[in-house]
Amino acid sequence: MAAVEVKNLVKRYGSMDAVKGITFSINEGEIFGLIGPNGAGKTTTLRVLSTLLSINGGSVTILGYDLEKQAAEVRKHISYLPEDAGAYKNLTGRAYLQFIANFFDPKEVPAMVQKGIQITDLGGRIDDRVDTYSKGMMRRLLVGRALMTNPKLAILDEPTSGLDVINAQEIRKLVKSTAQSGTTVLLSSHNMLEVEYLCDRIALISEGKIVQEGKPKTLMEKYNARNIEEVFIRTVRE
Amino acid sequence: MSGLGNITKKEIRELLTPATFVPIIMVALIFATMGTSLSGLQEQALEPPVIGVIVEDDTTYSTMASTILKTMAKSVYNSTSTADLQEGLEVVKQHDGVAVIIIPRNFTDQIQQEKQGTFEVYWIMKGTGLMDSISSGSLESLLSYVNTNISKQLIKQNTTVNASFVLSPTKRLETTSYKNREFVGLSPNTISGMLASQSMLIPIVMMMIIIMAGGIVITSMALEKENKTLETLLTLPVKRTSIVSGKIIAAAIIGLLLAIIYMIGMQFYFQGFTFSVGVNLATYGLVLNTVDFIWIGVSLFLALIAGLSLCMLLGTFAKNYKSAQTLTFPITMLALIPMFITMFADFDTLPMALKVLTFAIPFSHPMMASRALLFDDYLLVAGGIVYVGIFAMITISIVVWVFKTDRLLTGTTKFKWLKGLKRRRF
Numbered sequence: 001m002a003a004v005e006v007k008n009l010v011k012r013y014g015s016m017d018a019v020k021g022i023t024f025s026i027n028e029g030e031i032f033g034l035i036g037p038n039g040a041g042k043t044t045t046l047r048v049l050s051t052l053l054s055i056n057g058g059s060v061t062i063l064g065y066d067l068e069k070q071a072a073e074v075r076k077h078i079s080y081l082p083e084d085a086g087a088y089k090n091l092t093g094r095a096y097l098q099f100i101a102n103f104f105d106p107k108e109v110p111a112m113v114q115k116g117i118q119i120t121d122l123g124g125r126i127d128d129r130v131d132t133y134s135k136g137m138m139r140r141l142l143v144g145r146a147l148m149t150n151p152k153l154a155i156l157d158e159p160t161s162g163l164d165v166i167n168a169q170e171i172r173k174l175v176k177s178t179a180q181s182g183t184t185v186l187l188s189s190h191n192m193l194e195v196e197y198l199c200d201r202i203a204l205i206s207e208g209k210i211v212q213e214g215k216p217k218t219l220m221e222k223y224n225a226r227n228i229e230e231v232f233i234r235t236v237r238e
Numbered sequence: 239m240s241g242l243g244n245i246t247k248k249e250i251r252e253l254l255t256p257a258t259f260v261p262i263i264m265v266a267l268i269f270a271t272m273g274t275s276l277s278g279l280q281e282q283a284l285e286p287p288v289i290g291v292i293v294e295d296d297t298t299y300s301t302m303a304s305t306i307l308k309t310m311a312k313s314v315y316n317s318t319s320t321a322d323l324q325e326g327l328e329v330v331k332q333h334d335g336v337a338v339i340i341i342p343r344n345f346t347d348q349i350q351q352e353k354q355g356t357f358e359v360y361w362i363m364k365g366t367g368l369m370d371s372i373s374s375g376s377l378e379s380l381l382s383y384v385n386t387n388i389s390k391q392l393i394k395q396n397t398t399v400n401a402s403f404v405l406s407p408t409k410r411l412e413t414t415s416y417k418n419r420e421f422v423g424l425s426p427n428t429i430s431g432m433l434a435s436q437s438m439l440i441p442i443v444m445m446m447i448i449i450m451a452g453g454i455v456i457t458s459m460a461l462e463k464e465n466k467t468l469e470t471l472l473t474l475p476v477k478r479t480s481i482v483s484g485k486i487i488a489a490a491i492i493g494l495l496l497a498i499i500y501m502i503g504m505q506f507y508f509q510g511f512t513f514s515v516g517v518n519l520a521t522y523g524l525v526l527n528t529v530d531f532i533w534i535g536v537s538l539f540l541a542l543i544a545g546l547s548l549c550m551l552l553g554t555f556a557k558n559y560k561s562a563q564t565l566t567f568p569i570t571m572l573a574l575i576p577m578f579i580t581m582f583a584d585f586d587t588l589p590m591a592l593k594v595l596t597f598a599i600p601f602s603h604p605m606m607a608s609r610a611l612l613f614d615d616y617l618l619v620a621g622g623i624v625y626v627g628i629f630a631m632i633t634i635s636i637v638v639w640v641f642k643t644d645r646l647l648t649g650t651t652k653f654k655w656l657k658g659l660k661r662r663r664f
Contacts, residue, residue: 052473053644
């Protein structure tokens, strides 16, 4: 069974069509990348799949649940990391993880918090207030928050956005190992190297439409390109 | 364009938003309605008081007193027998009058014996607000004028008269009837003054809680958006109703705590100004019992929930901390308006427009509850509780609905019915 089934998804903001009937599916345990230029509709698609926005057309099924009719069920199994997310500034890192974990099965809360602390790798700083964290520390906390709940589907919008090379590399490894443990991952990114390294399959999205979809290697061969960046530039210009 | 002009233009464009102007326009409309309604009270103050006069004595001073009263007030009932008192009260009541005054048989004799002549004043109290006592205040002034004229006459006739007597040759024996109760020895002014000082606490507590807790709710929503935590919260397995209720309950608790701290300070402040007029309202049955306090508590609690849900709704419009500050203004005004109205006027005697406005503002009800309960007006309190409960439920439902739409994140809402309407019209 596919973890995510998107059919002819349409999303409008007033009179503007942000997503114009896209169709794709993601297999369980797969890392699927949504790649495209700014304003292509990546974040809108991720927000729709995260139950944040309603849809104007088409259908979306996540883990067998209809997104529109069973949004509450979907929320139990997904985890969404927005690109510019923040955390509650008055809480410590540990208290923030605890706050999030409390929404899930009470029996699993201590293990979740422990896992979150491990993922964030903040050491003693986990007990400091969030407003004292650097951008990298904040992003690690948020990635920890997103992955500690053992989601069946992790939706990550630019997971390494604003991070330095070392921090970004750590998070990529983390995403990879999360997928290996059975979590399906849907991510968007501007970083083509990251996409090439992480994703089993990708969809190139431009002006609200999917223009190419497939395995990174297959697409590179198809366009006779040395890397995904070249594929991306060519498809966007076409 | 100069640097100054460029910046000014940009700032005006940023500040000139519906969120800034709509609340101010609404408050201006409320004040305009209040002003129009209150202008009637000003006219009332300038009119002579409507009275009934029963004169049993037809000698010097009683004639003088009745002449002044009939000339300077509008007398709608005249008689020469105290047996006609009830009839007089009915007639005066029908003419929306203020009192029936009896000048008894021995009025002049008493004064001539250097004993105070007694005016028996039977007040018809209309409401307990300070504004409601305008007419009775006018009549009190008129009786003082009669007193002064008799004093002058006494001095003219006899220069050796007792000084303390001559300054006050008359006294009043007062009985006030209000809501089927009689208060012997009290004038409407005394009752209004005492009630105003006794029931000032609840309006102030209500206003403080709403301003403090309301600000907390609106700011909390604004910060969720500004700190980018709202999106995460909305994707967690938690009901929208729980998010809305959780925010309201937390703000209510903090608001109550802050109000308690504030009230402790206020109590000390008020103690510095408290003076006694030697009247114990409990003697007249004007005291609240345990059941009354439960009514007030329920009214206060529901008004708080209604107010906070209204703040929550406003909070969904807040984009950031700055816009949240603007949005607290209408809530502050909504809390201040009933506070002033209930301090100065009685709900029963308000003009219809003001009555509707006062009833519609949920915060009015706990403010009015204590006075209403003192006079056993359970209908007003129960009606208020039902209204505020419905208001709170509807507002919370709207907030939960907003939380389920795109509006919260995108600022737009998908109205399918509106779309259909537009298609049909164009």
